[in-house]
Amino acid sequence: MTKATLVVCAQGVETHAGRAALASVVQGVRRETREFDVVDAFVGTQHPDVAEVVAQLPGRRVVVPLTLWHDDEVEARLRHLASALPGVTVAAPIGPDWLLAELGVRRLIEAGARPGDSIVLAAGPAGSVRARHDIAKAARLLSAVWGGRVHVAGDMSGPELAEAIDIARAYQRRVVVSIYALTMSQATSRIGRLGADVVTAPLLSAGAGEPGVISLVLARATARGSSLAMGR
Known part of the structure; x- marks a missing residue:
């Protein structure tokens, strides 16, 4: 057969x-x-x-x-x-899926994130309501596995991420960006310039x-x- x-x-x-x-x-x-x-x-x-x-x-x-x-x-x-x-x-x-959230937490730990940090999930661009819903769900799953609040940025290449980092900074904590992407791209490589203290690796390793x-x-x-x- x-x-x-x-x-x-x-x-x-x-x-x-x-x-x-x-x-x-x-x-x-x-x-x-x-x-x-x-x-x-x-x-x-x-x-x-x-x-x-x-x-x-x-x-x-x-x-x-x-x-x-x-x-x-x-x-x-x-x-x-x-x-x-x-x-x-x-x-x-x-x-989104629980397994990806668990992998995201592994990347947070590998990057040196600490329990008191403000976490920002960087994803996107999300071109539809359904995509934004999926990314919001990914943030909720990551929050549940991590055990702390996760802010959401639906476009890692635009001003939305910079704004999310500024909002997270208002909590007077370190800001850690969790990259919700399988691989590094031109957009993800620019995230470190937006003012986060720590940026994780993407979900997949080479x-x-x-x-x-x-x-x-x-x-x-x-x-x-x-x-x-x-x-x-």
Whole structure:
């Protein structure tokens, strides 16, 4: 019996370290599953493009977007694939989720965050109400695992983050920015200039597949009733 194919779909990243981190997730998923053949694909500037990959694959294909919230642009492209090609299912994004919150707390501890610090979750840009809801939920989950209040900034590249840092600073505590992103990008690399005392690393480390992220990908691939769209 031919296996279904799991297409791990990420947004393109600019850095070598970011690409290595994404590759480590794909390798980890491939290592952990016998149910699927596993391939990678991208939405954006990096290749191979998800549309080309999915069109060339036979049989049943499950696309799992490596997004941390419902991203309208990514989902529109994947829905189009699912509607245009038979046998294609698009799973829900991997976040928000408790496993990501636990990973976020690990990054806080690694960065030297302390219980009395003011924490700001930096994510986005969030282009829709649903995306903002997802990011707010991610902040609540991080707060619950961390055990303290977490402020939310829905656009890590704009003035919204600077404003969130200023608000957090009003508590007369150190300000720690928790990066809610899988990999480092141009936007995340600029966060340190906005006045935070500490900035965490992104959720993924280069060359080290995170077990939590790998398990989330597999959970989304096998979940029933949580898909974004179904092919004919």
